[in-house]
Amino acid sequence: MELTDIAIKSIYAIVVVSVLMGFCSYAVLAERKISSWIQGRVGPNRTTLPIIGSIPYVGRFLTRLGVFQPAADGLKFLFKEDVTPAHVNKLYFTLAPVLSLVPALTTVVVVPFGYFENAAGEVVNLVLADLNVAILFLFAISSLGVYGVVLAGWASNSKYPFLGGIRASAQMISYELAMGISVLPVFMWLNAPGTDGTLSLVDVVNAQGGALWNAMWMPGSFLIFVVCIFAETNRLPFDMAESETELVSGFHTEYSSFKFGLFFVGEYAHMLVGSAVVAVLFLGGWHPLPFMTWADFGVHGWLAGVLSVGTMIGKLCGFMFFFMWIRWTLPRFRYDQVMRIGWQMLLPLSIANLIVYTFVIYFLERP
């Protein structure tokens, strides 16, 4: 590999991660606005900037929308006093927030987000690394995210964080199984007899172009996968690790300022990557409609690039809205209910789903 290649790849990676971080900060704003909307409140509408905020009409509109709030929140996280309690294990207490953010940012490497056609008419996929084992890579790295929560709970050396950490580790291991099995039908369909074996996410999207989206004819897989994504990202109704009514705020009770900010950003980065994966696996990725691709609309060249990325981001935002909608609508499960759903309902259901689709795919693909 040439040195310039490495430089270009690094620049791509930095751009993608910066965009992801930007999305994270505005996802926090969206969460606050949506929660206030659902609860009949106004939400953040006071933060303003000196010059832009004083433009007539536009500035006022932006301020009421809360557009400047993420900047204020970010500065607050940076400049607040960083309290490290005396009774903690310093090394793991500091390491835990980093460990919860890094896997989320690493998984974005294999997530494809669009394509464009270059001057020669070749299709170039927009993805940092198109691995042959992309989906396994994604599961593997995101399963490392549990260490952030577990170590935070343990290193805090106090009761509530500890309970949060224990709960999170049990929950994440339980739901990983059902999640892994629920996506198998998608890849069985992709790896029909006579094709080269692939687990690439780009190929999943391409297979859905000009055909039914996977969510439409595999509703069982879709449903199980979405429930597991909620559990894996520790979002309500599965936020056992936090559950503020019982555990103060669970694993990050002892954290403040920047370290808390890292946990916070990490949660939203996990949600964003999770939404992107749902869009890629089940909702047709960057294809605008079932049975239709952008090429069918006569869109080619760089315009196809813009529209495909736009479609992908639209689906991602739609699913993020669904995440937040669920959070502010449903109550939290009890812990024993979480375990029962995981082991006694979702796991058997996903295995049954796998068997059914094994037969369906066999009869559809029979030579």
Added chain:
Amino acid sequence: MTDLFFYLFATLTLGCAFGVVFSKNPVNAAMFLIMTFLGMASLFVLLEAYFLAVIQILVYAGAVVVLFLFIIMLLDVKEENKHRVKPLTWVASLIGFALLILGVVAITSSDNIKATSESLPEAAGASLKNFGYELFTTYQLPMQVTGFLLLIAMIGVIVLSKKVKTDS
């Protein structure tokens, strides 16, 4: 470049493996174990066995060590106190070490390892299709036996941990 990465990750793997053995704090040992698995996964990547590398992280670093940590935390294991090593342990570990040295010498001095430089066969773990095909044809029997052993272990744990209720 590849050689450099090999030495880097081999050092990481070995260093962390020593860390696992010599750590007094069980949580430190578990974290070193994760680093060891990550180092081994990197070595698999250098061998172009991407599937094995990912499975290594997914199964061992992502699930097995989480369970280790879970147990360590639930039992609240404190730092291990210095205890005297029994003579029998010394003898057993010395015999084990001697066997290991013998094995390494036997492998490196055999003719097989010298004769592979001409054309490398495609690694079974290189691509997913290859791996699956080999697993369900050539290595079918070992796989079934391994699965059976794991099943026995699982049933054994359930039997041992379940309290027998006696009707009285």
